[in-house]
Amino acid sequence: MKRLCLILLLPMTLLAWSDTPAGKADVLVILTDQWSPRYLSWENSQVHTPHLDRIAAEGMIFDRCYTTSPVCMPARVSLLTGLYPHNSGHGIWGNALNYHVPPAEATMFQDIKAAGYTTAQIGKTHWTSGASVRQSFPKIEDYHHALGLDYVFDVSGPPDSPNDRSPYGAYLRKLGLLDQVAEDMHERYVKWEFQPKASLVPPEHYHDVFVSREAASFVEKQPEDQPLCIVMSLHSPHPPLDAPGDYATMYEAQMLTLPPNVPDTFRREMRTIGNPEAREILANYLGKISLADDCIGRVVAAFQKRGTWDRTLVCFTADHGEMMGAQGQLTKGRFYEESVRVPLVIRWPGHVMAGHTKTPVQMFDVYPTVVEAIGGTLSPRRQAVSLLPVATGKAAAVRMTAISEIGSQSPLNMMATDGRWKWWADDKGEFLFDLDTDPYEMTNLAADPAHLATLSQMRESMLLHLRSSQTNLSEGYKSKVKRLREAEEKQDVGKNKKSPVKNLP
Numbered sequence: 330m331k332r333l334c335l336i337l338l339l340p341m342t343l344l345a346w347s348d349t350p351a352g353k354a355d356v357l358v359i360l361t362d363q364w365s366p367r368y369l370s371w372e373n374s375q376v377h378t379p380h381l382d383r384i385a386a387e388g389m390i391f392d393r394c395y396t397t398s399p400v401c402m403p404a405r406v407s408l409l410t411g412l413y414p415h416n417s418g419h420g421i422w423g424n425a426l427n428y429h430v431p432p433a434e435a436t437m438f439q440d441i442k443a444a445g446y447t448t449a450q451i452g453k454t455h456w457t458s459g460a461s462v463r464q465s466f467p468k469i470e471d472y473h474h475a476l477g478l479d480y481v482f483d484v485s486g487p488p489d490s491p492n493d494r495s496p497y498g499a500y501l502r503k504l505g506l507l508d509q510v511a512e513d514m515h516e517r518y519v520k521w522e523f524q525p526k527a528s529l530v531p532p533e534h535y536h537d538v539f540v541s542r543e544a545a546s547f548v549e550k551q552p553e554d555q556p557l558c559i560v561m562s563l564h565s566p567h568p569p570l571d572a573p574g575d576y577a578t579m580y581e582a583q584m585l586t587l588p589p590n591v592p593d594t595f596r597r598e599m600r601t602i603g604n605p606e607a608r609e610i611l612a613n614y615l616g617k618i619s620l621a622d623d624c625i626g627r628v629v630a631a632f633q634k635r636g637t638w639d640r641t642l643v644c645f646t647a648d649h650g651e652m653m654g655a656q657g658q659l660t661k662g663r664f665y666e667e668s669v670r671v672p673l674v675i676r677w678p679g680h681v682m683a684g685h686t687k688t689p690v691q692m693f694d695v696y697p698t699v700v701e702a703i704g705g706t707l708s709p710r711r712q713a714v715s716l717l718p719v720a721t722g723k724a725a726a727v728r729m730t731a732i733s734e735i736g737s738q739s740p741l742n743m744m745a746t747d748g749r750w751k752w753w754a755d756d757k758g759e760f761l762f763d764l765d766t767d768p769y770e771m772t773n774l775a776a777d778p779a780h781l782a783t784l785s786q787m788r789e790s791m792l793l794h795l796r797s798s799q800t801n802l803s804e805g806y807k808s809k810v811k812r813l814r815e816a817e818e819k820q821d822v823g824k825n826k827k828s829p830v831k832n833l834p
Contacts, residue, residue: 388676444705572616595657752787
């Protein structure tokens with residue numbers, strides 16, 4: 330069944346990849362953090378993002394793009410590896426305390442570099458945590474080179490320690506602001522990171538502005554005849570809600586309309602949050618979104634100055650979304666649309682069609698999409714797939730379902746969607762939603778006898794994924810299915826609950 334729905338149908342005279350004018354295309358991947366697709370201008374007219382809007386108007390908007398995991402680190406490592414979290418070489422389910430992805434599996438930049446590109450990651454990386462990487466690579470530069478990166482400028486966000494050693498920490502130290510910012514951030518994290526309060530630093534010194542200036546400077550310094558792939562990774566709109574300066578007051582809270590799945594009141598972290606408070610939280614969040622948009626505009630201007638913008642491939646996405654009060658929840662880590670669905674726009678003049686598609690895709694599909702576009706060779710055993718067939722109008726779909734997963738224990742914490750039907754099972758139970766008729770997921774159909782066939786079909790799609798996506802066959806390895814079966818044997822799954830994995834052959 331075709332799911333491709335184009336707003337603008339262009340003549341099918343798209344150029345072949347090799348016909349790119351005047352050399353290879355540059356590549357710009359814009360990776361944001363915790364940006365819910367509910368707050369994209371084409372889904373919500375309250376949002377002001379003129380720079381992103383211009384990119385989207387020239388590209389394909391993927392309305393049903395899902396992260397492989399609604400948590401920062403596993404999602405980002407999936408992009409870097411092209412693997413689902415439960416697989417060999419990835420296996421990271423949360424924001425780990427002592428982990429680094431092995432270069433042998435982190436092949437994205439290696440594949441791009443092998444195609445003759447200069448590679449750079451500027452902004453948040455979040456591929457490592459703790460001392461693990463230093464034990465294997467005494468110099469972090471050696472690790473980055475092993476990943477296939479020519480340049481890394483790692484800024485994870487606002488510092489919460491006066492001992493911060495990042496480039497941004499050094500920048501604030503020179504300004505005499507590091508101690509103040511670190512104390513403010515520490516207090517926010519300890520008390521409540523969703524407290525909407527303007528940053529202590531003005532916009533020109535804000536961390537994402539700092540990152541975007543570095544990205545623009547790097548682009549402008551590169552030789553015009555050398556193709557460039559840069560990932561600009563912004564921390565915004567991830568909490569703390571510290572939109573700086575005028576961005577903190579850009580949106581009038583009392584004028585904002587909340588989605589219908591935000592309850593009148595809800596409890597979070599010993600607080601009762603009503604609609605007025607929820608609007609204040611949203612206003613600051615949207616301010617950070619508009620700041621991120623201006624950062625995008627800055628790096629676009631750098632490509633224009635470089636003279637390659639008209640042939641630059643742009644991929645805009647996020648690692649995961651943000652609940653922002655939906656279902657009475659904040660932050661991420663859930664399979665509701667606000668948390669697990671992410672923005673995705675692919676823009677490439679002369680190649681990619683302008684419009685929308687509801688075919689299910691995944692955030693980590695950006696990796697093989699870029700590799701195919703630049704004429705590279707994808708490393709073997711990757712599970713992400715190129716979206717160019719859909720983006721160019723040559724195919725309606727490249728995958729039947731999108732999958733997301735979090736946690737490694739039973740109950741099953743995994744989600745599957747075919748673009749219309751969405752199923753998941755987690756510690757709260759089993760869920761089934763019809764996204765076409767119930768986009769805000771207000772009615773759980775899992776217990777409705779009228780939808781038993783659909784429920785069984787979605788369970789089977791998850792089992793098919795589990796059976797076909799296990800790649801680690803090393804000694805002692807237990808597949809996800811086996812681990813789930815063993816865990817369920819130790820638990821009472823309830824008299825009226827059917828186990829999605831119980832009858833697996």
